[in-house]
Amino acid sequence: MHKEIEKKWQQRWDEKQSFRAYNDYSKPKYYPLVEFPYPSGQGLHVGHPRPYTALDIVARKRRMEGYNVLYTMGWDAFGLPTENYAIKNKIHPAIVTEDNVKRFKEQLRSLGLSFDWSREINTTDPNYYKWTQWIFIKLFENGLAYKKEMDINWCTSCKVGLANEEVVGGVCERCGGTVVKKAKSQWMLKITEYAERLIDDLDDLDYIERVKAQQKNWIGKSTGMELDFKTTSGDVLRIYTTRPDTIYGATYMVVSPEHPLIDERKDLITNYDALMAYRAEAKLKSDFERTELNKDKTGVVIEGIKAINPASGEEIPVFISDYVLMSYGTGAIMAVPGHDTRDWEFAKAFNLPIIEVVKGGDVQNEAYTDSEEGIIVNSPLIDGLSVAEAKESIADHFEKLGIGVRKVNFKLRDWVFSRQRYWGEPIPLVSCPSCGWVALPESELPLTLPEVASYEPTDNGESPLSAMTEWIETTCPKCGGHAHRETDTMPQWAGSSWYFLRYCDPDNDQEFASMDALNYWMPVDWYNGGMEHTTLHLLYSRFWHKFLFDIGKVNTKEPYLKRTSHGMIMGENNEKMSKSRGNVVNPDDIIGEFGADTLRTYEMFIGDFEKSVPWSDNSVKGCRRFLDRVWNFADEVVPGDAFSKELEITMNKTIKKVSEDYETLKFNTAIAAMMSLINEFKKVEHINRAEYGTLLKLLNPVAPHITEELWESLGFEGMITEQSWPTFDPNKTVEDVIEMAVQINGKVRGLISIPVDADAAAAKALALEDEKIKLFTDGKTIVKEIYVPGKIFNIVVK
RNA sequence: GCCGAAGUGGUGGAAUUGGCAGACGCGCCGGACUCAAAAUCCGGAGAGGUAACACUCGUGCGGGUUCGACCCCCGCCUUCGGCACCA
Numbered sequence: 001m002h003k004e005i006e007k008k009w010q011q012r013w014d015e016k017q018s019f020r021a022y023n024d025y026s027k028p029k030y031y032p033l034v035e036f037p038y039p040s041g042q043g044l045h046v047g048h049p050r051p052y053t054a055l056d057i058v059a060r061k062r063r064m065e066g067y068n069v070l071y072t073m074g075w076d077a078f079g080l081p082t083e084n085y086a087i088k089n090k091i092h093p094a095i096v097t098e099d100n101v102k103r104f105k106e107q108l109r110s111l112g113l114s115f116d117w118s119r120e121i122n123t124t125d126p127n128y129y130k131w132t133q134w135i136f137i138k139l140f141e142n143g144l145a146y147k148k149e150m151d152i153n154w155c156t157s158c159k160v161g162l163a164n165e166e167v168v169g170g171v172c173e174r175c176g177g178t179v180v181k182k183a184k185s186q187w188m189l190k191i192t193e194y195a196e197r198l199i200d201d202l203d204d205l206d207y208i209e210r211v212k213a214q215q216k217n218w219i220g221k222s223t224g225m226e227l228d229f230k231t232t233s234g235d236v237l238r239i240y241t242t243r244p245d246t247i248y249g250a251t252y253m254v255v256s257p258e259h260p261l262i263d264e265r266k267d268l269i270t271n272y273d274a275l276m277a278y279r280a281e282a283k284l285k286s287d288f289e290r291t292e293l294n295k296d297k298t299g300v301v302i303e304g305i306k307a308i309n310p311a312s313g314e315e316i317p318v319f320i321s322d323y324v325l326m327s328y329g330t331g332a333i334m335a336v337p338g339h340d341t342r343d344w345e346f347a348k349a350f351n352l353p354i355i356e357v358v359k360g361g362d363v364q365n366e367a368y369t370d371s372e373e374g375i376i377v378n379s380p381l382i383d384g385l386s387v388a389e390a391k392e393s394i395a396d397h398f399e400k401l402g403i404g405v406r407k408v409n410f411k412l413r414d415w416v417f418s419r420q421r422y423w424g425e426p427i428p429l430v431s432c433p434s435c436g437w438v439a440l441p442e443s444e445l446p447l448t449l450p451e452v453a454s455y456e457p458t459d460n461g462e463s464p465l466s467a468m469t470e471w472i473e474t475t476c477p478k479c480g481g482h483a484h485r486e487t488d489t490m491p492q493w494a495g496s497s498w499y500f501l502r503y504c505d506p507d508n509d510q511e512f513a514s515m516d517a518l519n520y521w522m523p524v525d526w527y528n529g530g531m532e533h534t535t536l537h538l539l540y541s542r543f544w545h546k547f548l549f550d551i552g553k554v555n556t557k558e559p560y561l562k563r564t565s566h567g568m569i570m571g572e573n574n575e576k577m578s579k580s581r582g583n584v585v586n587p588d589d590i591i592g593e594f595g596a597d598t599l600r601t602y603e604m605f606i607g608d609f610e611k612s613v614p615w616s617d618n619s620v621k622g623c624r625r626f627l628d629r630v631w632n633f634a635d636e637v638v639p640g641d642a643f644s645k646e647l648e649i650t651m652n653k654t655i656k657k658v659s660e661d662y663e664t665l666k667f668n669t670a671i672a673a674m675m676s677l678i679n680e681f682k683k684v685e686h687i688n689r690a691e692y693g694t695l696l697k698l699l700n701p702v703a704p705h706i707t708e709e710l711w712e713s714l715g716f717e718g719m720i721t722e723q724s725w726p727t728f729d730p731n732k733t734v735e736d737v738i739e740m741a742v743q744i745n746g747k748v749r750g751l752i753s754i755p756v757d758a759d760a761a762a763a764k765a766l767a768l769e770d771e772k773i774k775l776f777t778d779g780k781t782i783v784k785e786i787y788v789p790g791k792i793f794n795i796v797v798k
Numbered sequence: 799g800c801c802g803a804a805g806u807g808g809u810g811g812a813a814u815u816g817g818c819a820g821a822c823g824c825g826c827c828g829g830a831c832u833c834a835a836a837a838u839c840c841g842g843a844g845a846g847g848u849a850a851c852a853c854u855c856g857u858g859c860g861g862g863u864u865c866g867a868c869c870c871c872c873g874c875c876u877u878c879g880g881c882a883c884c885a
Contacts, residue, residue: 038885080884152883163883210802214880217801412882419883492885531803531879567804568879576878605823607810611803612878619810622823628838669812672822679822741818746866748818786865792817796865 002595006705019114021070025520030067032058035529036074039100044107046585047569051528053600056113057701064725072503074121075101079492083423087455093423112596119506123495130446131512132494133428137439144190154182159459161420181283186418191543195410206562211534218535220411227404229307233265240329245390247311248379249357250334253318256326257282271303282322290322297346338363422455422464424489432476432483463487497544527560567612574614597703598624604667629678640688650680655728658698694726742767743794744776760787
């Protein structure tokens with residue numbers, strides 16, 4: 001039954017192009033966006049439809065409200081799993097991708113999502129990645145792409161570079177071999193140049209708070225100063241600190257094991273070998289392991305060089321330790337064990353002096369760090385000042401002396417943009433011996449991936465493309481001389497950093513999208529995606545968008561007006577769904593047995609949309625039962641074009657509730673309200689066409705097929721998809737008389753029937769008539785009455 | 799470890815955001831229909847307590863604020879997401 005109905009309406013929507021987004025700029029537009037999937041070999045699992053259905057509900061509601069809606073789908077198809085599958089099975093990744101996309105698309109279509117499939121895009125399509133390459137060239141031309149030596153994970157036995165994910169517990173996931181850091185010259189994007197704006201512009205956006213907080217913390221802005229420490233070797237060690245006020249407590253220094261001073265002053269250092277041994281050890285650890293707070297602090301003192309505290313003039317030792325990273329600040333810190341937890345632990349481990357410079361804690365027992373209101377002590381220049389005052393005063397002092405400067409720092413690091421892989425966009429640059437790095441002219445884009453015999457990374461750490469001599473050898477676009485192509489490819493993040501722009505104008509072969517189309521459709525009105533994309537993808541795409549704004553290619557400084565997040569759907573055992581755990585549920589099975597409408601209803605009813613939730617096969621039935629009940633009522637509908645007196649309030653209330661809940665991600669309570677409405681329908685003599693038709697419209701975004709079918713079979717005009725959204729009369733959403741709880745000392749002891757707008761005196765009179773209330777008030781004195789109209793009446797007695 | 803969330807019956811969750819905790823659904827129990835089962839329909843239930851009421855307890859744990867706390871504050875515990883080459 002459901003199979004025929006669903007097929008019928010999916011075909012009819014196609015024929016009538018019901019969900020086509022027209023570039024009809026006279027109508028108000030709405031642009032809802034969901035994260036496009038990576039088409040994996042496993043096909044869709046039941047987690048995918050959750051966000052798609054949610055915004056499908058919004059999209060369908062908006063169309064019924066008269067908007068021109070752009071809701072569409074695409075494929076983020078470059079990536080490691082496809083490449084690894086291709087290597088293993090000796091199939092071209094393009095073919096693997098094609099198969100996966102085909103399967104994903106069939107599955108998505110069977111869900112009855114109202115995507116405009118004419119705008120489908122694929123990041124691996126040369127007509128798409130032409131523009132990804134084009135944007136990269138613009139970044140390069142604007143000085144935002146540069147080359148830098150960066151460490152990659154290197155498996156010493158496979159002799160390949162590994163993604164972080166492929167390094168499990170410090171060893172190679174495939175062969176168990178040792179993984180080390182290996183320096184490699186990589187393309188970097190200067191996202192740090194946008195750090196300030198990426199934080200500041202969040203203020204005007206309607207992102208859920210936790211997303212904003214994650215973005216802010218990831219960018220990690222801190223205000224402090226850079227300060228020079230002289231050394232006994234006659235050098236200057238520049239440190240970064242957010243606490244210049246604690247300078248007198250700096251009893252030692254720590255530099256990163258990679259700090260250049262060590263090699264520059266090799267001759268003065270008497271324990272160079274020990275330092276080198278420590279550096280080698282640190283190389284094996286990730287930054288994450290290095291900065292862990294609760295691990296034992298390790299380090300080696302540099303023998304032969306001491307530093308001089310610029311405030312106290314005392315000589316202090318200099319250590320190397322892995323908790324100081326070369327990539328943050330200046331790679332050197334002043335250590336104030338009295339007021340920094342990691343410094344304190346290090347000082348304890350190495351028996352270094354701990355000096356109290358801010359009053360309030362017991363620094364011999366633990367670092368005193370929450371010191372914003374503390375008073376400075378043991379610091380001749382700033383004694384008696386508050387921490388805030390001292391920061392300013394000492395900063396002024398050092399700036400005057402010319403040995404320090406106020407500095408804002410960010411945790412955010414530049415974006416490593418090179419991959420030594422095959423399945424990614426080729427970086428469209430050539431290296432010319434006389435001109436340096438030169439971008440390809442636009443006419444040579446897209447630079448397509450060459451056919452190679454092996455997609456396997458080479459054993460020298462270079463991309464598979466590096467083995468393609470005839471592809472690499474080229475001429476310099478600038479001087480015409482002999483030159484080499486870049487053989488690294490872009491990371492998968494590239495294609496997904498601008499895809500929402502392409503949806504606006506997907507077939508344009510002159511530009512990535514016309515300004516007309518962008519002016520009309522952008523910004524995205526509502527972007528929903530997983531919390532797991534909150535830091536990287538969201539930040540990268542905001543960065544690219546801001547860059548495109550700066551060069552005048554897009555019309556808004558931010559891509560997304562609103563960002564919400566959905567929870568994951570877990571397996572029935574409440575573990576993440578995965579093939580290896582054997583708890584994956586395939587939507588095809590549910591659609592086969594119960595239908596797409598039931599699956600959609602269940603996915604929306606299953607729980608709080610923003611929280612993760614375990615799948616339950618059993619509960620699916622309940623949603624099917626609900627739809628069956630809706631179906632069965634069709635036979636009992638009587639004529640009538642207005643709500644009956646009996647149902648008037650209920651109908652208005654339900655329209656209000658459902659309309660509001662669809663806007664606030666509360667799909668579960670919207671469906672519960674419609675279930676309650678059906679329960680009300682059972683209680684009354686008749687339901688008429690107005691009432692039933694309204695229910696169908698409210699339910700349509702969730703269960704589009706069955707509601708279309710019922711709409712048609714009852715002889716309503718046109719398709720339900722083309723109808724306008726029901727409205728309600730606010731005056732008819734509340735009952736005149738309500739049941740109010742009466743409390744004695746905060747505990748509910750009785751109920752009174754009272755007009756909603758009654759005053760306290762009326763409530764009191766009614767309450768004191770109540771037999772049960774009398775039991776609690778008789779012989780007691782009323783000391784206080786709290787009356788909240790429409791809510792509660794509380795009597796405090798003694 | 800750091801950053802961000804979450805913890806409510808047997809179970810998924812709800813609670814107008816400080817005002818009757820457990821809506822709605824699943825599962826369970828009982829009944830109707832049936833030769834029987836399935837499906838469907840009707841009814842029941844947080845725990846303790848009572849013949850039935852009454853009453854007591856109850857939103858991860860321990861404190862606090864308030865007439866009143868799932869909701870606000872302080873201190874913990876557990877689980878989940880992210881940690882820069884998974885997407």
